[in-house]
Amino acid sequence: MTRVVVLGAGFAGLAAADALRAGGAEVTVLEARERVGGRVWSVPFGDGAVVERGAEFILPGYEVMEELAARFGIALVRKGTPYGRRVPTGEEAVTQAELEAAFARVAAAAADAASAGAAIAAAELEPRLATLLRTRVAISNGHPVDDLEASVLAESASTFGDFENWTLAGGNMRLAEALATELGAAVHLGAAARRVRWSPDGVSVATDVGEVEAEAAVIAVPTLPLAAIEFDPPLAGATAEALRVVRCGQNSKLFVRLRSPAPPSAIMSVAGHYWSYTQLGAGGEPAPFVVGYTGTREAIEALGGSEDPERWLAALRAHRTDLDLDPDPAAALLSSWHDDPWVGGAYSARSLSAPIRDAELAQPIGPLHFAGEHTAGAWHGLMEGALRSGRRAAAQVLGRGAG
Ligand SMILES: Cc1cc2nc3c(=O)[nH]c(=O)nc-3n(C[C@H](O)[C@H](O)[C@H](O)COP(=O)(O)OP(=O)(O)OC[C@H]3O[C@@H](n4cnc5c(N)ncnc54)[C@H](O)[C@@H]3O)c2cc1C
Incomplete structure (x- = not known):
């Protein structure tokens, strides 16, 4: 049986561990915090309500998240929030029709634009509409609009329109807890990975409380805490460089x-x-x-x-x-989240000055396979991306074992 150590019990690490175990591997999950879920963190907030301190909206196309929620019998709650139709009121008011027309002009300009900011400028909107769109896109991405790729304008977090959105009944974190409960004693909390020794034959991960030996690892920690882990030998090559430059929005x-x-x-x-x-x-x-x-x-x-x-x-x-x-x-x-040592930001940003190198991020380095929202390509920055990346990394490991 292949032994695999998974670093991080966010959605990516837990999805990887779940798929690895289903594929017959023996898994150990090491999580730095005293809870699972990472950036999915649901907390009580008076009168039986639950709020999402991190990831909140389940958007259209979240197939893996919906599949897992169904597996654990967790209902989806329709939020009813007009997520794609947020408008200013009062002195800043614009109409829905004005905003819709503005988004359409920007979308048309996006194909040839160097940045999201340049696409908005090229649409030659009234200044108040241009400012509104710049603000909207910067907020959603957590990053300045002139340093964002124009492609972000097509991502669901930035688009305009009518689409439903949901959350999990009792909080999105219930999914992490359900996955962790099933993994049982394989999940170790308060076990930050400090050093990873690796060779083509295997991996040894040191924490403050002990050492785990395995044939392969899925590294599902955000890039800032990843940089604090000592790798022996040090990570090098295109994947290492791609991991080094990922920029997190705030x-x-x-x-x-x-x-x-x-x-x-x-x-x-x-x-x-x-x-x-x-x-x-x-x-x-x-x-x-x-x-x-x-x-x-x-x-x-x-x-x-x-x-x-x-x-x-x-x-x-x-x-x-x-x-x-x-x-x-x-x-x-x-x-x-910028002051949280186990992430140091909110989610990866498609920065122009530090582009997300999708293909490289999904490539292993020897027995080390990388997961996490930042490795999820078109799904980066989202819960669904984290889950998909975990499954992708697990499939890589299992494929490697079979070969
Ligand atoms: C404010 C905010 C709002 C968001 N809104 C949405 C939204 O509405 N919809 C949506 O889909 N997504 C949203 N997201 C994004 C979503 O939260 C992430 O994409 C997703 O949860 C990332 O999962 P992950 O497993 O890649 O990383 P994480 O959840 O960060 O998990 C990584 C885990 O690794 C652990 N770790 C770190 N270092 C070590 C170490 N050395 N050893 C062991 N463990 C370590 C961390 O403690 C953490 O548990 C939001 C995020 C934030 C912050």
């Missing part, structure tokens, strides 16, 4: 309880550089909280950084006068 969320739950909405604040949304709960009733979502490091700092929600909270209160926000400071929760 995003933060603010959750605020509502005294009166409100129906689904999605409103942009162009000046504030965030959008805010309400949604339905598991029973189809309005959920009792509002979420603010910002992106780019500059915008996070402008809204008060990662320590104190006060500035963002004040902006949200002034902006969402249609909502009845709970005034108790304890009714607000700020969630940031």
Whole structure:
């Protein structure tokens, strides 16, 4: 039986371990945190509600995530949030029709444009529409729009239109927990990989609590903590270089309880550089909280950084006068990721100055196979991509074993 060690118990590592075990391998999963799920982190937030500190929206085409949810009997909850139709209100208001026409012109300009910012400029929109689109795309990608490939304009996170979105009943993290429960004693929490010794014949991974020997490894940790792992011999070649240059976008969320739950909405604040949304709960009733979502490091700092929600909270209160926000400071929760040592950012960005080298990222180095949202090609940056990348890496390992 092939022994495989998996580094990281986010969606990518867990999907890899699940597929490896199904393929007959003996797996050990090493996870640095004291919980599984990584950037999928669902927490209680008053009155039985659950909020997603990290990944939230299940978008169209999430076939693997839906398949796994069905396997574990976890229901999908329709959020009702008009994700693809977020519009500014008040002084910044534009109509849906104006926005739709603007997106269409930008999409037409994208094919020849050097960057997402250049595509928006080439569409020759009214300044307020151009600013709105620049803000929208920068927020979704967590990265400045002039340093993003024009192709991001076609990714679902940046598009305009009507499409449903969902979340898992009880929180997206339930899927990670279900996978981990099935893997049982194979999953080790609080076991950060510190050193990986490898040769064509095998791998030895050292943690603070011991050493794991295997014939192959799936390395499903984000690139920032990956850079802190000592590899012996050091990683070299095209895959190593591709891993080294991946750039992470930056995003933060603010959750605020509502005294009166409100129906689904999605409103942009162009000046504030965030959008805010309400949604339905598991029973189809309005959920009792509002979420603010910002992106780019500059915008996070402008809204008060990662320590104190006060500035963002004040902006949200002034902006969402249609909502009845709970005034108790304890009714607000700020969630940031750039200061999280086990990721150091939100998700990979298609940066022009540091492009994501899709083909190289999916290639192994000897017995080391790489997974994680950043290796997921067209699905990068998303839960679905993480799951798919884990399955892809597992298939590589199993194929290698058979050969
Ligand atoms: C704010 C935010 C909002 C998002 N919104 C969405 C969304 O709406 N929809 C969507 O589909 N996606 C969204 N995402 C993206 C999604 O969360 C990720 O694409 C996905 O969860 C990444 O999974 P992963 O397994 O690749 O990485 P991770 O989830 O980061 O898992 C990697 C694991 O490796 C562990 N690790 C790190 N270093 C070590 C080490 N040395 N040894 C052992 N373990 C280690 C980490 O602790 C972590 O558990 C969002 C992300 C963020 C941050």
